[in-house]
Amino acid sequence: xxxxxxxxxxxxxxxxxxxxxxxxxxxxxxxxxxxxxxxxxxxxxxxxxxxxxxxxxxxxxxxxxxxxxxxxxxxxxxxxxxxxxxxxxxxxxxxxxxxxxxxxxxxxxxxxxxxxxxxxxxxxxxxxxxxxxxxxxxxxxxxxxxxxxxxxxxxxxxxxxxxxxxxxxxxxxxxxxxxxxxxxxxxxxxxxxxxxxxxxxxxxxxxxxxxxxxxxxxxxxxxxxxxxxxxxxxxxxxxxxxxxxxxxxxxxxxxxxxxxxxxxxxxxxxxxxxxxxxxxxxxxxxxxxxxxxxxxxxxxxxxxxxxxxxxxxxxxxxxxxxxxxxxxxxxxxxxxxxxxxxxxxxxxxxxxxxxxxxxxxxxxxxxxxxxxxxxxxxxxxxxxxxxxxxxxxxxxxxxxxxxxxxxxxxxxxxxxxxxxx
Numbered sequence: 001x002x003x004x005x006x007x008x009x010x011x012x013x014x015x016x017x018x019x020x021x022x023x024x025x026x027x028x029x030x031x032x033x034x035x036x037x038x039x040x041x042x043x044x045x046x047x048x049x050x051x052x053x054x055x056x057x058x059x060x061x062x063x064x065x066x067x068x069x070x071x072x073x074x075x076x077x078x079x080x081x082x083x084x085x086x087x088x089x090x091x092x093x094x095x096x097x098x099x100x101x102x103x104x105x106x107x108x109x110x111x112x113x114x115x116x117x118x119x120x121x122x123x124x125x126x127x128x129x130x131x132x133x134x135x136x137x138x139x140x141x142x143x144x145x146x147x148x149x150x151x152x153x154x155x156x157x158x159x160x161x162x163x164x165x166x167x168x169x170x171x172x173x174x175x176x177x178x179x180x181x182x183x184x185x186x187x188x189x190x191x192x193x194x195x196x197x198x199x200x201x202x203x204x205x206x207x208x209x210x211x212x213x214x215x216x217x218x219x220x221x222x223x224x225x226x227x228x229x230x231x232x233x234x235x236x237x238x239x240x241x242x243x244x245x246x247x248x249x250x251x252x253x254x255x256x257x258x259x260x261x262x263x264x265x266x267x268x269x270x271x272x273x274x275x276x277x278x279x280x281x282x283x284x285x286x287x288x289x290x291x292x293x294x295x296x297x298x299x300x301x302x303x304x305x306x307x308x309x310x311x312x313x314x315x316x317x318x319x320x321x322x323x324x325x326x327x328x329x330x331x332x333x334x335x336x337x338x339x340x341x342x343x344x345x346x347x348x349x350x351x352x353x354x355x356x357x358x359x360x361x362x363x364x365x366x367x368x369x370x371x372x373x374x375x376x377x378x379x380x381x382x383x384x385x386x387x388x389x390x391x392x393x394x395x396x397x398x399x400x401x402x403x404x405x406x407x408x409x410x411x412x413x414x415x416x417x418x419x420x421x
Contacts (some may be wrong), residue, residue, distance in 0.1 A: 054120040062102040069095040076123040087147035090136035092129040127328030158188030168245040194302035204241040205273040206262040221251040268314035316341030316389035322402040343384040367405040
């Protein structure tokens with residue numbers, strides 16, 4: 001397969017489609033690229049430089065990467081002989097990362113398996129490493145390439161820990177955050193197995209139901225036409241791990257109190273589930289119930305993972321509400337509006353007085369958004385909080401590139417000079 005440049009006139013992938021992109025079709029529009037609209041007006045359909053190479057051997061692919069791929073931030077996709085996207089990755093230096101796939105050290109690793117199946121490589125440059133991380137996760141969520149999610153425990157498909165589903169709220173997992181009927185949602189977390197253990201432990205600790213939403217629920221303070229004694233749908237009421245909203249064993253207020261306590265665990269401030277699981281493990285070990293102790297140990301590890309991740313997310317939500325000016329190596333710096341740790345809007349960084357004047361109405365809207373009452377369940381990009389939390393934890397110096405919308409007038413000239421440098 002010969003090298004092939006992307007065409008400005010070819011169709012791009014429709015993000016509303018469920019199909020995977022075909023080699024050479026591009027990755028589609030980027031919702032967090034503010035320059036896309038400008039490029040579309042100027043006649044281009046792809047908002048970022050995009051290129052594809054192909055070959056029937058590792059040597060052909062390596063030679064083309066060495067000759068054509070730039071050492072700049074970006075994302076890349078690997079396609080097999082049928083043109084199916086099998087892997088998406090990112091790097092602060094595309095050229096160096098792609099060349100590493102052809103080294104001897106990668107032969108027996110995951111990278112070796114990927115490149116053995118690859119017949120084409122497509123890359124899309126990004127203005128910064130931060131932008132590349134956001135784009136990579138967006139593409140993985142959209143296309144779910146098989147090498148990103150299968151057989152690799154560290155990169156399993158993300159799941160979200162949700163609390164909701166009236167009339168009797170419960171913890172549950174979702175591949176993407178539901179749009180309604182939620183009290184709170186956090187994530188993403190990785191590892192469906194361990195997060196399932198977390199959900200089971202949380203529902204038992206806070207005595208929330210875990211049955212189907214088709215179960216009839218009746219609270220003790222609800223009126224009933226008939227004087228019937230409802231029966232619990234399972235044994236959890238009898239053993240004390242559920243309040244029994246299906247059997248009128250609690251009032252709505254009593255159940256909501258436990259829901260509120262459960263929500264505090266998502267804030268990273270409640271250790272009752274970990275303490276309870278620790279006690280179960282120690283008691284089982286003392287009584288030589290080794291299978292029960294082993295299950296409790298696995299659950300404890302899962303809860304510790306979830307609590308650590310929740311702590312990081314809580315820190316981001318508490319402290320990260322500002323504009324972040326991410327430097328663009330190509331002069332295309334981006335201003336990200338980050339609210340409670342999530343990227344909620346983007347704008348092209350102004351480079352002159354006229355551009356700043358055009359941006360001022362939007363900056364006023366951003367100031368209102370940052371001061372609006374907080375909502376834990378409504379967001380266009382909930383998955384970005386994990387990237388934001390990790391980014392500023394690893395790059396504390398980047399906090400100097402943040403500011404409030406009200407300070408944009410004093411900061412933009414300085415930040416644009418820094419970006420240009």
